[in-house]
Amino acid sequence: MFEKLQRLGKAFMIPIAVLPIAGLLLGIGAAFTNPVMVETYGLTNILGDGTFLYYVLSTMSAIGSIVFSNLPLIFAVGIASGLALQEKGAAGLSAAIAFLVMHVIISTILGFLGHTPETTSVDYFLTKGLDSVEAAKQANVFGYELGIFTVKIGVLGGIIVGLLVAFLANKYYDKRLPDALSFFSGVRFIPIISVLSISVIGAIIPFIWPYIHIGISTFSEFFGRTGPIGIFFYGSLMRLLNIFGLHHAIYPLFWYTSLGGEMEVAGKLVQGGQAIFFAQLADPAVTKFSAEATKYFTGGYLPMMFGLPAAALAMYKTAENKNKKVVGGLLFSAALTSFLTGITEPIEFTFLFVAPILYVIHAILEGISYAVLYALDVSVGVTFSRGIIDFTLFGLLQGNAKTNYIWILILGLPTAIIYYYTFKILILKMNLKTPGRGEDAENKLYTKxxxxxxxxxxxxxxxxxxxxxxxxxxxxxxxxxxxxxxxxxxxxxxxxxxxxxxxxxxxxxxxxxxxxxxxxxxxxxxxxxxxx
Missing domain, CATH: 3.30.1360.60 (Glucose permease domain IIB)
Structure with missing residues (x-):
């Protein structure tokens, strides 16, 4: 299971790796073409509609938006090629074909069942006696994917396609067929078996997905009703799973599928926390980003920008004098990396193995950060991680009215103080062998x-x-x-x-x-x- 989750987490990182640049393009483009911001800062002559920069920035925003609008297909191709041990290109192409075939089959069967855009609308379900909430739930089951009327299985559909095609590619990449069919042997057999297999799954989905979708929506509502307490456990668990590198197999489900909630933005149903945020970012009509969507990642800003740099300072202060010069530069480098980019592992793995109690405390504090920022309705988005770069693009430039980013700045210093004194006291009281302490202490970080x-x-x-x-x-x-x-x-x-x-x-x-x-x-x- 560990091996499979490790490989799955690695495969998730392939499609996720394209999102930071898309997020940056969307963030910069949407921020500097927002009419309110342009008018507020008197930049109409430079960034207003019709100017050269407006066209450039609008194009940047459109590029980023199209990536987030097609995450299901991106995940299907990325996971298939990532998990395929051989013939990765054929696996990726087969996944794209299988993804289209799956939704076409779903759409065809929906038609046989009498489900059309007209008979799956909120108004239609209201005429059937459902209340507005239930009518919305039923209507949200259905939608469009690449222009095909289908069920809203979203990124989960892409994951299913990717996993299936990867399995088939690994099993049949060297398949030999009878001489009469030898042309279709080997790599050419992968798209054939993929289409046949996904056709079966596509034929089943219309009958079971509506019930699964409603179940997921109910579960998400329950998770949301637990409020800050539920988000505390989510934040702490993600940090603990990071030890084994297994968080990559979990958080995408909350960021990109209906497990992370769903919301109608600009007339379209969007699923997953990060997908909702970027859909709202691209919609100039949105005046406040949803904290219900961003609760699965905003909490990381406090520990990454303030907490861990303060922990690095505590490790420096508690190092032996003779070692401070050596560890000082290295700890500063790791702290700066965390602050700027949100990449924390250079610091975390410095104390994880020599003082695991510090990592447990860190996980608890991160969970508290998630809970507090969610309770304060903070809704700052992210691309890859939560450093000052993302904070500037998706907090400062978007304005406090949209994001409540001010709470991150207000709580930054208290977070740093808590991390600093917690780490310093535990290191000294328990004589923990963090960098620079003890005769055999390791005085280096692994970033050079x-x-x-x-x-x-x-x-x-x-x-x-x-x-x-x-x-x-x-x-x-x-x-x-x-x-x-x-x-x-x-x-x-x-x-x-x-x-x-x-x-x-x-x-x-x-x-x-x-x-x-x-x-x-x-x-x-x-x-x-x-x-x-």
Whole structure:
């Protein structure tokens, strides 16, 4: 299960990786073409309708918007190609075809069942005696995908297609057919079997999805009714899952599917927290972003921009004097990374293994941050993570009236103080071996690619993984080398990785191995794949 979730999380990151640039384009474009902002700051002659910059910024906004409008297809292709071990291109193409076929079949069967745009509208259900809430729920089951009338299965439909096509591609990429049909053997068989298989699923979905959709809506409402308490557990759980890199397999369900709620924006039903935010961002008629949508990510701003940098300061202050010069620059670099970009693992993995109690406290504090900002109706969006860049684009530039961003600034200093003194007191009272403390303390962070690469022998890394013949798949995320091996027993012990190969930590489960190398992980992945 660990191995499969690891690979699934990696596959999720492929489509998610295109979203930051799309979000930036949409954020900048929407912010600087917003009529209220243009008029407020007297920029009509520069950014007003008809100016050159207006056309450029409107185009940027349109580019970003089209990406978020087609997330289901993007996820289908991205997951299929990401999980396919062979013939990734064929898997991606097959997923695109299968996605279209699935929705066409759903649309056809809906027609057979008498479901049309006219018979699935709110007004129609009201004539059948349903109250306005129930009529809206029933109508929300149906909608359009790439111009096809279908059920609103959204990104979940893309995930289903991606998983199915990846499974079929891995199973049949070398399939041999009888001589008379040999042309369709191997890679050409992947789109054929994908279309046949998704046709069965597409024929079933219209009969079961309405009930599933209503169930998910009810569950989401229940989760929302738990208010800040439910969001506290969500925030803490995501931070704890980050240890194993499994959060990538969970949060996209809340960000991009109906599990994260659904809302009508500009006349279209939008599903998922982040998708709702960017739909509202693209709609000039929206005067306040929905905190119900942003509650699944806004809470990260306080710990990422203020909390962890303060924790880094606490580790610096508690380091031995002789080591402060060494660890100071490294901790400052990691703190600045967290503040600017929201990438926190360089700091987190500095204390996770030597002082796990600090990580537990960090997870609890992050959960509290999620709960408090949600309770205060703060609705600042994100692209990839929650640093000052995203805060500026989706908070400051959007205005406090739309986002309530002021609470992040007000609570920033108290958050920093809490993190600083909590970490400092625990480090001193429990004598925790954070960077710069103790004779054998590690006085480095794993963010210096060039220096570390000189210290690590790629052949030794491969040997520690059991040798070339033991490697099935080698990949990496931002901070982790992710490897699937044939025999986990051949993988070196934790002490070898930490003492000899400069790793910050290692996780082994089933046939999956994750080695934490910070920003060096991607470099190591490429080097290993060159010579394995």
């Amino acid at each position: 690619k060039d220096a570390l690469l000189k210290e690590i022998d790629i052949e030794e890394v491969i040997s520690a993984l059991g040798g070339r013949e033991n490697l099935t798949d080698v990949d990496a995320c931002i901070t982790r080398l992710r490897v699937t091996v044939k025999d986990i027993d051949k993988v070196a012990s934790d002490s070898v990785w930490k003492d000899e190969l400069k790793a910050k930590g290692v996780f082994k489960k089933g046939k999956g191995v994750q080695v934490i190398y910070g920003a060096l992980a991607e470099v190591l992945k490429n080097e290993i794949n060159k010579i394995k």
